Amino acid sequence: MSAQLRVDWPACQARGLCHELLPEVVELDEWGYPIVTGEVSEELLSDARAAVRGCPRLALRLVD
Template sequence: MLAPTGRAATGRPATAAAQRAGSANGTVLHIDWTACDGRGLCTELLPDLLRRDEWGYPIALGYGSDVPVPLALHAAASDAVALCPRLALTLRRPA
């Protein structure tokens, strides 16, 4: 089972299969770093998935631009996408 941060209980990043199993139908939150300007609204809406770096940009330890979204957080992730002032977030299925 995945911990809220998307890491396995061991503290290591979960495998791709475990990420998909623990996410809403394999949904990932994609962060477009070229559009993001570090306002941090997404980190407030998704504290279990994202943290802020020292400049306010979202970070998800163990992941790059695609963060697996657990089913329980799918509504909050949808809100973050809809409310992102720079349109830097999208929900998508992994390739």
């Protein structure tokens, strides 16, 4: 099973915590906004959930 990480662009303020918590899936653009580079594998699912919980703007979510 894999999941997708989605970004709520209006809510995101480019703090970069998602990249720090999940660098395997999230890169940052030149302004610090997240770029999701792939699906979240089952091995990374717990890290992805931590990134969603850790987002200070609640701008991330996981979808199946």
